[in-house]
Amino acid sequence: MWRISPQLLCAAGTSTANLQQFSFAKRFEEMKNDESCPLSGPEYALLLEKVEHYRSLQNTYAVKQSDIERAKRAAHYSGLEFTPKPPTKLTPKSGTA
Numbered sequence: 001m002w003r004i005s006p007q008l009l010c011a012a013g014t015s016t017a018n019l020q021q022f023s024f025a026k027r028f029e030e031m032k033n034d035e036s037c038p039l040s041g042p043e044y045a046l047l048l049e050k051v052e053h054y055r056s057l058q059n060t061y062a063v064k065q066s067d068i069e070r071a072k073r074a075a076h077y078s079g080l081e082f083t084p085k086p087p088t089k090l091t092p093k094s095g096t097a
Contacts, residue, residue, distance in 0.1 A: 075082035
């Protein structure tokens with residue numbers, strides 16, 4: 001039977017203490033400040049502007065999906081037929097007038 005000692009698990013955790021943390025935000029800023037990088041050019045600024053414009057249009061004119069529409073679409077994609085539950089008919093009980 002195999003056993004893993006706690007010392008081995010702790011040793012693996014402490015061996016990464018000397019490593020430097022990588023920051024995507026810091027790397028992104030470095031690339032934007034670099035003249036040879038495409039992220040510092042006017043094309044990238046135009047792309048960001050257009051994406052922000054399209055995002056605002058999408059938020060303005062987005063169609064909200066109801067649970068019924070979502071279920072119908074999921075049934076259609078999976079090859080099933082979506083049949084909504086028929087309304088229940090309220091019938092008076094016999095013996096009560």
